[in-house]
Amino acid sequence: MERRPLGRSGLEVSCLGLGTMTWSTDEAGTEDAAAQLIAFVEAGGSLVDTADVFGGGAAERVLGHLCGTVVDRSRLHIVTKAGVRTDSTGRSRDTSRNWLLGALDASLKRLQTDYVDVWLLHVYDPDTPLEETMAALDLAWRSGRARYVGLSNHTGWQTARAATWQAAEPARAPIVATEVEYSLLERGVEREVLPAALAMELGLLAWSPLGRGVLTGKYRYGRPADSRVNSPSWSRFVKTYLDERSAAIVEAVATAADGLGVTPLEVALAWVRDQPGVASAVVGARNAAQLKSSLGSEQLFLPPEIRLALDDVSLPHVGYPEDH
Template identity: 30%
Template sequence: MEYRRLGKSGLKISALSFGSWVTFGKQVDINIAKVLIKSAYDAGVNFFDNAEGYMAGASEKIMGDAISALGFPRSSYIVSSKVFWGGSLPTQKGLSAKHVRDACDAALTRLKVDYLDLYFCHRPDIDTPISETVRAMDNLVRQGKVLYWGTSEWSSQQITEAHLIAEREHLTPPTMEQPQYNMLARQRFEQEYLPLYENFGMGTTIFSPLRSGILTGKYVDGIPENSRLSLEGYENLRNQLLKDDGTADTVRQLMHLASELNVSMANLAIAWTLKNPNVSTAILGASKLNQLQENLQALDVLPLLTPDVMENIERILNNKPAGPERY
């Protein structure tokens, strides 16, 4: 396993991490969770990602029960939660000081830990001043309930405002952002966020490096039975991802390149994200052990991504954001 600094912080985080979005509580129960988490941990993964909004907290409870049963030393792993979607009542959602505190306490209970290593604002909240959220996060850090706080899918402008407020008020600034980043979604990460890496040393914990499975190639000829996009409740995600926009043809070309390199399409896609030095860690999601074990081999593909191979990938993707070359 390779370990990278989380931005300019001193925290060393595994380049590959394991998250519970979509799978825990839907496809993964406590028994499967223990097998998957142990396999990831044994491979060197030290970051496990979660959120209050994943299966209405059930995902956090499964992860907390699994890690507790496995008996990992608390000093050996990093665990996260995210705050925004905690319930249907007005005080159970958003980023108000009340919900930020209540959600943190609930996450600590479900995950069976005394503190969260990473705590994310799951989305921006237009109804709460950013200054209120920054102060709420700073309070949690001072209380020892949170070590590092960050954002997820905030705009560069919103994150910059949070940093300026923190500097002005002598509060703890955000350390990391959790954005989507993959071969098919690049604009924000590679272009909009560039000033954040350079000016604030922001770290990143990217999600969906496989574009919810699209970049494995398994959806190029339709939706397999029992796959993620076949599940009830994910119709919107399915409709969003499986548009007839030429993506299938792009993936087929990438699959051909992966075959020439003698690697899986999934590992090519994951390794491609890690080629970007602004990626602190790429969060993997899996419901089956063989799927996780295969994806954990993505680091082995990095040496194969020579300048010529990267150029071939760019030619196939044809979606590089405008701007100066940075990596």
């Protein structure tokens, strides 16, 4: 699998990443996660994306268990995130020094490692001064507990402000990456976030590149009983893209896939993977067989005319001030 530099850093990551948001610690879940991780590494993948809140910490626990038992830790680039609270305080976002450093130590314990390759701020926190948040990243970076640091789900101005602040002093940890949702169904990041990332030379990690599963085409003719849209915990996540505009984009993807003799999943994933600035497209899967379908897209390169057609049909709305 192709390796790409993560922004302006010396770290090279696989162009496809493995998402762990649905991993669980029950026996079946752990076995399935093991099969996914083995298939991913055997295909040449290295970047594994997780977060301290995925499954209430379950995803990190499973990944930590699998490192050293089924896959050597040194073969992985582990990306985890902090900044979201799920306790009873009523505060949903917290990027204070106290919360972040405590969250990182807890993540390292669950992951059974003394460092993470990339540590991201999961969200922007308007209630904590930027300099305090960035100082926490600096400490994690200088201590070696986080080899690289970055952002996740930040707007364009938030991204540029944080990256500029860190670049102002050589002793500060450079922001090397930003992780955002990016797919043919969600191209809003192209208005300001992607330009900011390109200007600041940050690597972009694209989460949900398959439009929360909708771009696979599974909902073209109905809603399968075993699909996420029928799950109480996932239905809202998927229904966002079950509208007329999304349906038209899915049909265009399916038409392109028919012409190329591949699946809609492969077309949608190849489109994101090769967008300017994208270092890695992070894919999640219910099982190893589904993951292998995603890994098959690594060999697909879209012809320019198909890429342009998909660009046109999924063009995001751009108005003032971006188009001035």
